[in-house]
Amino acid sequence: MVLRQLQTLRQAIKTDLENLCSLSTTFISTPQIIISNQWREELRDVRLDGSTLTIADVLNVAREMAHVDLEKTALSRTISNRKILEQILDKSPVLYGINTGFGALSNQRIPKEDLAQLQVNLLRSHATSVGNPLPKDVVRAMILLRANALIKGYSGVRPETVQLLVALLNKHVHPRIPETGSVGASGDLSPLSHMALVLIGEGEAEYNGAVLPGKIVLEKTGLRPVELAAKEGLALNNGTQQMTAIGCLALHDADSLLMSADAALALSLEGLDGWIDAFDERIHKLRPHPGQISIAQTVRKLLKGSR
Incomplete structure (x- = not known):
């Protein structure tokens, strides 16, 4: 089940990346998947x-x-x-x-x-x-x-x-x-x-x-x-x-792509039995990067209750 979800997300992210890279000539179409x-x-x-x-x-x-x-x-x-x-x-x-x-x-x-x-x-x-x-x-x-x-x-x-x-x-x-x-x-x-x-x-x-x-x-x-x-x-x-x-x-689609990437990261950690402690809030607050702190928080929420 996790592998199928990862494959779906991988294809969606690939499609969105292609759209973003070609923005200057073909513009962005509606994303294939929107997580949030x-x-x-x-x-x-x-x-x-x-x-x-x-x-x-x-x-x-x-x-x-x-x-x-x-x-x-x-x-x-x-x-x-x-x-x-x-x-x-x-x-x-x-x-x-x-x-x-x-x-x-x-x-x-x-x-x-x-x-x-x-x-x-x-x-x-x-x-x-x-x-x-x-x-x-x-x-x-x-x-x-x-x-x-x-x-x-x-x-x-x-x-x-x-x-x-x-x-x-x-x-x-x-x-x-x-x-x-x-x-x-x-x-x-x-x-x-x-x-x-x-x-x-x-x-x-x-x-x-x-x-x-x-x-x-x-x-x-x-x-x-x-x-x-x-x-x-x-x-x-x-x-x-x-x-x-x-x-x-583009702002909407980039945000959708970011949420898809966050979900793919969380699913990868879950599927590969990754180390969730790497996203501990205390670690990321040591660096003054709001984006990094936000992504770590999202990953923790997505993996809450994971074993």
């Missing part, structure tokens, strides 16, 4: 308010397909802050990326009647990622995290734009986002542009196992594309939600 996990909570609906989202919430939405709601107070905040932005625009000041071009074109003033088209052009021009599509769990985590950032109200987006993002999650519509194209700390501009294109009925998305044009997917799910207003394209693609999504999932 501090991030995992009972499946529940997730309510976004912009400030209380947890890693457990991200996991529930990304991998367990949990339903997402928007907190009413936070949603009303987007309405009031959008009004402030529009009032400022009415006074016609120069606002970078809102009524000007981008980068080298920052000195180019954009006429008011072209502000919406500027935002559409921004998404189209930046949707240039290449490679295999990101896994569904990463895409779902990205959408959730971007919606959570926008619901704070500081980006000046309209509530209907955030609501459509959340609707993609609840309708299981997953934009096709190629995995290579982020510029790192300067922003996941390209991946988020691929995500946002679906909101305006462009790009591609996976729905019920098929990859379809964004417009068709929205029609099939009864969703209407949003017509971007001033600043909304910039608000949608100027963030770091791809790397944050991968980070959340």
